[in-house]
Amino acid sequence: MFLRRSGSLSLVLRPTTFAISPFSTATAASETTHKGREEFRTGESDPANHDQSHLARFYTVPADVQKQIYLHGGYPKTFERQIKTFTESCLMVRQPAVEIIDYLRRTDFQRPANRFVLYGKDGTGKSLVLAHLLHYGFKQEFVLVHVPWVPNWMKRPKETANSSSHEGQLDLPLDGAAWLSHFKHQNAKLLTKLDLKVSREYVWSKRETTPAGASLLELVEHGINRVKFSCNAIAALLGELRQQSTEGKLKTMVVIDGFNAFFHPHTRILAENKVRVTPDKLTLTKPFLDITAPSWSNGVCILAVDRMALTEDRMESELPMYLLRREGFEHLDPFVPVRVDNYSEEEFHSCVQYYLNRKWVQITKPGFDKELEFLSGRNPFKLMQLCASL
Structure with a gap:
């Protein structure tokens, strides 16, 4: 005691x-x-x-x-x-979770995916509001695309490697495989029920391919088992989800915490010349920016911005305009801001x-x-x- x-x-x-x-x-x-x-x-x-x-x-x-x-x-x-x-x-x-749930009840999912941005002072509970909404998406049979904390990739990656498919960019192979395992654990039952197939052939190497018509879970498992290709597998997976959601085969909910880390000027990852890498030089960045763009339908994006997501000193304001910077704000505009208070x-x-x-x-x-x-x-x-x- x-x-x-x-x-x-x-x-x-x-x-x-x-x-x-x-x-x-x-x-x-x-x-x-x-x-x-x-x-x-x-x-x-x-x-x-x-x-x-x-x-x-x-x-x-x-x-x-x-x-x-x-x-x-x-x-x-x-x-x-x-x-x-x-x-x-x-x-x-x-209140923020109930507000977004009410919006989702009245959403026309045939239109481009709505984007909701949670913001607020440090420690007000943004992550737990996301957890509540994640449970909602699970119960409503959305396929979940969930990133628990983007800064983990920008600040402390498990491993980096030069990308074989994107010259001048870096893969995070172990982090990519870990995320695919997370995705599979959350969605395996629903994906099996939906019986989704990949729409085209994916060539990984001279001897490794995922043929058109293969199960979407096969694509996920390939990225887990062949860590070298995990980031490419994520790009292929998110592309398939955007396409098949638009075709009405499934509903997708994107939930990302610390989203503004994608738009910070630098990461803590050093390139070969000892210069800090920018987020756009990571192959994981583009697939998640693509799926948060309003270019697909039958889904929703719920994102949180946070001062603690920055790799350098925290900014004074917690408002989305400051944390997302111009590039991130324009990427999401228009979006629905939802404040989380004490x-x-x-x-x-x-x-x-x-x-x-x-x-x-x-x-x-x-x-x-x-x-x-x-x-x-x-x-x-x-x-x-x-x-x-x-």
């Missing part, structure tokens, strides 16, 4: 156990087991049914869904640790009640929630940090 004190704030925090502390009061226990549970939870676990009546409440992501769509990314690392501790995956239903008073109350319910926070004095509110400014990430284990 650890005791954390901040000013007059006194909280008992437990990193791995939920046993009731002698410091907890009978009043708090009654609140969390009866009234609190009704206030902060909703029994509606299907995001397609979430609306204004579910705002500021937590819903439980089923364990099988969590393993299928978030196993290789989608949750921030700090949130993943919290899930392991709480032994359940719960997401709060927030918790509202109701959301903050629900989050504190959830922590109390999981015995993660145990009160020692009245008014502790007001002090938490003051210290965190209702910022979701700061609140999580204040309530984290020592």
Whole structure:
């Protein structure tokens, strides 16, 4: 047991156990087991049914869904640790997610793909809103094209290699193969059900080809098994998805976090002459820019821009115009900006009640929630940090 004190704030925090502390009061226990549970939870676990009546409440992501769509990314690392501790995956239903879900219900998918851009200050929960929308896309049988965090490719690639098909560009073969594994894990069941075929022959080398009419999953597996060709396989896959979505064979949802990293002036990757490589010199960049362009239909793009996605010093503003720069802004224009703010008073109350319910926070004095509110400014990430284990 650890005791954390901040000013007059006194909280008992437990990193791995939920046993009731002698410091907890009978009043708090009654609140969390009866009234609190009704206030902060909703029994509606299907995001397609979430609306204004579910705002500021937590819903439980089923364990099988969590393993299928978030196993290789989608949750921030700090949130993943919290899930392991709480032994359940719960997401709060927030206004930005409900707003976009409502837009999607009324979308005419025969028109060019709409682009939504989430933005907001650091730590407001943009990644978790994306996770909520990813679950929505999964339940609505969209093929998911999900990049959990673009800066991982720009800042810390696993390996780089000169591209054999694009002179002067670099492949990220291991990162490409890892992304294809992520794509397959999320979509294998749906792709098998849809029985999609590649529209043309793809030649990888003198001895290796993927013939026209082969399963789309064969294309994916080739990129996984032959890491050398993983980036080319991604380009072929995303091209097929754009074409076949437009033909009405499937629906595609593109979800990318840290999208503005594609438009930063430099990466942290050094070329042979020790000069920093620009994002456009990576073969992974163009396929994801193509699929976020309005040149195809029967799909949607939901993107998040973030100051932490930049490879250099963070910019002062969190607005899309600044983070995307002129090139990125013009690439997405027109798009629908959706702001993600700090918790509202109701959301903050629900989050504190959830922590109390999981015995993660145990009160020692009245008014502790007001002090938490003051210290965190209702910022979701700061609140999580204040309530984290020592």
